[in-house]
Amino acid sequence: MLLHEIAHARTGDKGNIVTISLIAYRSEDFKLLEERVTAKRVTAHFESFIDAPVERYSLPQLAALNFVLHRPLSNSVTRSLALDAHGKCLGFALLALEL
């Protein structure tokens, strides 16, 4: 099962930082997100985009996790050569994670 089935996400950016929220559609699935979508696993998933471990914050009352990804400084919004310079499409790369 893909994460996309039980959770939704929104991606934001600030300079070389990309933030991804991950929110369970049903609050009873939040425990599964907390157990399976660890900072370590998300770090490995985005290995090719980042140069530091991913940070994870938990907001149980909202059934939400918040991930902070650090891209290399050469990949900040203003300098990136990527088509998606902001990294705004990365949230859906997280939702493609197999649970």
Add this chain to the structure above:
Amino acid sequence: MKPIRIGAGAGYSGDRVDPAVELAEKGSLSYLIFECLAERTIAIAQKARLLDSSAGYDPLLEERMEAVLPVCAARRIRIISNMGAANPNAAAEKTREIARRLGVRGLRIAAVSGDDVFNLLRSGNTDIEKPEGPLPLVETWLSANAYLGVLPLLEALQSDADIILTGRVADPALFLAPLIHEFGWSLSDWDILGQGTVVGHLLECAGQLTGGYFADPGKKDVPNLDRLGFPIAEVSPDGAAILTKVEGSGGVLNRATCTEQLLYEIQDPSAYLTPDVVADFSKVSFDQLAPDRVLVQGGSGRSRPATLKVSVAFRDGYIGEGQISYAGPNALHRAELARAILAARLDPLQFSELRFDFIGVNSIHGPQLSPTRPAPHEIRLRAAGSAASLASAARISREVEALYTNGPAGGGGATGSTREIIAIIAALIPRESVSHQLRILES
């Protein structure tokens, strides 16, 4: 004390104008806020001001003011916006001219300046912390602006300004200031300022709270995105707010849209730094009271930082880009051949970085996260590179275009562009070294 209704009329500089008109006409608002400054917007406006001293404000200022001024004046809706960008005084003068032209007399229009700290930073007469590393050479700087907080906005509101135009002000402060003004909140009541900041943060991207940037057909459906309604916060004196939108407008407002927007661009939810408070979003809760009506509460805060953030924008070379398409049998192999030709033709010494993508295959999520699938029917090859000189960057679009007559069979739709890179670096300066100015015009 009655709740105050505040509407968000824009979430970025180029945003739709019709939802703001709808809010002004049907939102029963006391305040209409336009947040229009992204990180680089001021630097781009500063380039315009260098060419023409009466320019440098938001390109849509005139269109927005013409659309909302008469109705806001008739309904006594006060307007607050950072559409002043690099030239708040010129924005105020232009707004007065528009008001007079439309026959709206007696409006008080305030221009807030003082965020421009370019000369201060250059003079070396202030302490500077450099959390992102050393600042680039001064010769490359385009602009340096400090993020001001609520203080100049409060002064303008106390001076009975109907319209307030600023340069760089922290986005949530545009919303927090009218709440402090109306309810008499203390500037050291960190918890209430934190909750007010939650409301401001939720509203500052306008349509992103009401179903924009949200729809995922079959999973998260949103009705009538073509006429998305922008959000309204009905804020009580204790800071709790009901988030809603104009009845009958498009979009949706529910716990899911609110949760996504609460965390949008947030790093540590317990420490959101603004000039006015370190806000804590970590205990915020949402309750759906009715369709498109959500109660938000639980924001809190700690004392404000001793420093103000400054964004320094500087020229950082050029980016060149070109694209060309291949379709039909063997398309991927023809695109790969085109890439190999470009890689051989573009001198790596002229570029600090070069990149090639196959759009439709792996250009967005990269090779690692893009599963291998049968080759698509059509491929768009994209080449991009950064270079110190405009001439080097421009080689990319020339070489891509030359693939028409010199490259693989069947290339089509070549496009190219070359642009200057305006990069941003942040610094911190003591808040005491920044002072603001207020100028009030009357229409």
